[in-house]
Amino acid sequence: MKGDGAVVPGKRAWRTAGVTYHRPMDTFALVVVAWMAVAVVTLPVLLRVRAPYGRHVKPGWGPTIGNRWGWFLMELPALLLMPLLTVLGPREKDALTWLLVGLWCVHYVNRTLIFPFRLNTQGKRMPLAIVFSAIGFNAVNGGLNGWWLGFAAPPDRPVPDALSLMGTGLFVAGMLINHWADTKLIGLRARGTGYVVPRGGLFERISCPNHFGEIAEWTGFALAAWSLPALSFAVWSFCNLAPRARNHHAWYRERFPDYPAGRRAVIPYIW
Secondary structure, rough: OOOOOOOOOOOOOOOOOOEEEOOOOOHHHHHHHHHHHHHHHHHHHHHHHOOHHHHOOOOOOEEEEEEHHHHHHHHHHHHHHHHHOOOOOOOOOHHHHHHHHHHHHHHHHHHHHHHHHOOOOOEEEEEEEHHHHHHHHHHHHHHHHHHHHEEEEEEEOOOOOHHHHOOOOOOOHHHHHHHHHHHHHHHHHOOOOOOOOOOOHHHHOOOHHHHHHHHHHHHHHHHHOOOOOHHHHHHHHHHHHHHHHHHHHHHHHOOOOOOOOOOOOOOOOOO
16 A cells, blocks of 8 residues: 555654654664764875875876776766665655755766766876775765665655755755866866966865865755755765865965965865
């Protein structure tokens, strides 16, 4: 019998599609909290170690793969897993679920199928160790968010509401910033003059508007979803991208003695 998404009386549980789910700190929630804890522990490590890809590639990290196909393979699990688990799961899906799947797919279609092939990085390579670690991250992250929306979440709250409007607005703003910054950087590489100091817009305030935009995207997604798995993605986005932005910022300062002193790494006026 098809479930109605009703809360089970007297229990911290709900029924949907004939299946009963329990809350709040079940095994799934504990896994997500542990996943966030890994992100927090990873943050200081990444602040000290420059991940060896892009401008930071260096020998000693084993076999490599072309930059474009590396990016494609890294992002593919997220593009596939989250939507598939959501669609195939028995949970009833309403407007909020499809909104979240739509935001996710817009980002990852660009990140997997468009962005890598826009790069002007002919001949550049990245270590397979980085590719496999990113595949693992995206598989876990996409799996957690897809499992939540397809199998474990309570019934969707009615939308639009304040959270979905604010979250979607922040996501779209972050995506536009990310896309603008990526386009700016790709255009600079297309000139064939090597690395130069980016100018204009948010680049006057921070070294990495692209990372700032992506952090904003997943913070907005977490607001709209209001779930532990979405929060874990926002936490991971900051813990991964903020150190990368700091590394880029330090690299610019090392390479360009006249680099603007007032720029921060990833958060205007702060960090």
